[in-house]
Amino acid sequence: MQHCDHSASTAELIANAEQRCLQRGTRFTPIRRRVFELISKAPGALKAYDLLDQLSDEHAAARPPTVYRALDFLIEQGLVHRIESLNAFIACSCPDHRSQFQLMICEQCGHVEELHDTRLVDMLEQVAQEQQFRLHRQTIELYGLCRRCQSGSPLNVY
Template sequence: MLCYYISDINPAGPANASVILGAKRMSTTQTMSTLDPLTHDHDQCIARALDEAERLCAQRGVRLTPLRRRVLEEIWQHHEVVKAYDLIHRLSTEDHTVKPPTVYRALEFLLEQGLIHRIESLNGYIGCSHPALAHQCQLLICRGCGQVEELDDPTLSAALQREAESHGFRVDQQIVEVRGLCPHCAPAGADVSAR
């Protein structure tokens, strides 16, 4: 259960795409560890995420409105962290400026439905790779390419839960974020200074 793709180059995106300058449009869906950067059909990837979202919202009786769907779609454009104000800019046009509350409300909905994750250490958001089930995930955040791998290791979350409970703590939510370098950026790690 994980998802970690090399996205297309996004000239307007977070300023770190240059690290993976070799990667371009791709063809099949794969999990990270086995992913050939050259073989990922991201259009299909977006489509699957949106279909799944439609399905889950219908099933739950909540409304994936055009706006909410649009925000989710933007978040899935790349496998990189997306900032709220990026979304505001991306959704705005010459004749219509989207205001912060609009985007934050959509994000709130998507978070509630488990369709996206918030990355606390970056004030950003990414699509959830397996939204069908509630879960406590672990996020591996690459400071090289800005991409995020979502892990869902039940052993880890159970261990953390157990440890917290052993101190009498009642757990609502786990926030587990690992910062470092992904397999694609680590080899060139010497070139990737701290960000």
């Protein structure tokens, strides 16, 4: 099982995103960059309308399609993950694993930990194969209490 390095700063995440887009020949436009920056700075997951509210303060012309197009691009590039059960988004600190990951979501503080447990991936792929099911993606979201919330540390320390 592999943990991603979640200690990267917002500036490091943005620099990595810019480099990734440059290598792939995709455009990291100012609005895409700003949406990614807002998600990267957030202590937990952000919903699209939270992003829209923040963008509207800066860009009067910001509309839902603008945000959703930017989010679609960021997901496609592996820079952002969508938390299906919350319909919210988090920055990915390890975009090379964009299709095989698990998320642990703290119900108390909202912290999201990204994991890459290949044992789970392999097991689910095997089950799908046995059932003659062609698997396109996996979404595994685990809810509970993070280490800090279990120990009674102050909230929002991430």
